[in-house]
Amino acid sequence: MKIFVISLERSTERRAQMIAKFNKADVEFEFFNAVDSSLLGFKLSERAANDITIKRKGYKLLDSEIGCYASHFLLWEKCVEIDEPIVIFEDHADLTDDFKITLQNTFTHISELNYIKLSIPFKLSKFIKKKVVDENHVIGRYIKPVCYNTGYMLTPCAAKKFINASEKFIEPVDDFMEKPWLHGIKTFSLNPFICYRAKIPSTIGYNRKNKNNISFYRKIYAELFRLYESIRRLR
Numbered sequence: 001m002k003i004f005v006i007s008l009e010r011s012t013e014r015r016a017q018m019i020a021k022f023n024k025a026d027v028e029f030e031f032f033n034a035v036d037s038s039l040l041g042f043k044l045s046e047r048a049a050n051d052i053t054i055k056r057k058g059y060k061l062l063d064s065e066i067g068c069y070a071s072h073f074l075l076w077e078k079c080v081e082i083d084e085p086i087v088i089f090e091d092h093a094d095l096t097d098d099f100k101i102t103l104q105n106t107f108t109h110i111s112e113l114n115y116i117k118l119s120i121p122f123k124l125s126k127f128i129k130k131k132v133v134d135e136n137h138v139i140g141r142y143i144k145p146v147c148y149n150t151g152y153m154l155t156p157c158a159a160k161k162f163i164n165a166s167e168k169f170i171e172p173v174d175d176f177m178e179k180p181w182l183h184g185i186k187t188f189s190l191n192p193f194i195c196y197r198a199k200i201p202s203t204i205g206y207n208r209k210n211k212n213n214i215s216f217y218r219k220i221y222a223e224l225f226r227l228y229e230s231i232r233r234l235r
C-alpha cells in the first residue's frame with residue numbers, strides 16, 4: 001500500500017507535523033511535491049477554464065485551487081503509471097487513534113469500490129451502508145456531497161477516469177470528484193472517518209465565491225446550473 005501526502009516543498013513546518021503524526025501511527029508514507037501556484041505559469045495552470053467557471057458558478061477559481069487540482073491530477077497520473085491503488089492525504093490531516101488498522105482493513109475493499117474517502121466531511125447527511133470493514137467501521141455512500149479531499153484512496157481505473165474528465169479545471173477538485181455523471185466513478189466513504197482537517201489556516205482562503213460583481217443574467221444561469229446538477233445527483 002503506497003501512501004502519499006501532498007505538500008508544498010517549502011512547507012517545512014507542515015511537513016514536520018505530518019512526519020510526527022504518521023510516525024505516531026506507525027505508518028510509512030512519502031511526500032508528493034504539490035504544485036506551487038505562487039509561481040508564474042505553474043504546472044497545468046493552462047487547464048483552468050475561468051470563463052466556464054464564472055458562467056456556471058459565478059466566481060473563478062483561485063490560483064491555489066487550481067494548484068490543488070493539479071497536484072491531485074499528477075498523483076492520479078502516478079497511480080496509473082505504477083498500476084496499483086494508492087492512498088492520498090493532504091498535509092492538513094489529523095489522524096485518529098485507530099488510523100493504521102482501519103486504513104489497512106479499508107484498503108482490502110478498494111479494488112472493488114475504486115474510490116473511498118477517508119476524511120471527515122464539513123457536514124454529514126444520510127448514510128447508506130454497503131460494506132462492513134470491522135466492528136466499528138463501514139463503507140457506504142452519503143446522499144449529499146461530503147466535501148474535502150483530506151484523505152482518500154483510489155484505483156488506477158478511477159484515476160484514469162478522473163484524468164480523462166479533467167481536460168479543463170472548472171471547479172474545485174473535491175467537488176469534481178463527487179460528480180459521477182462527469183467521470184463514471186461513484187464516491188464511497190468510510191464511516192466513521194479516520195482523518196479530518198486539522199485546525200490550521202487554509203492555504204486556499206475563503207473569499208473565492210464573491211458573486212457581487214456578476215450580472216443578473218449570470219446569477220440566473222448559475223442558479224439554473226446548480227439546479228441541473230442537483231437533479232443529476234439524484235439519479
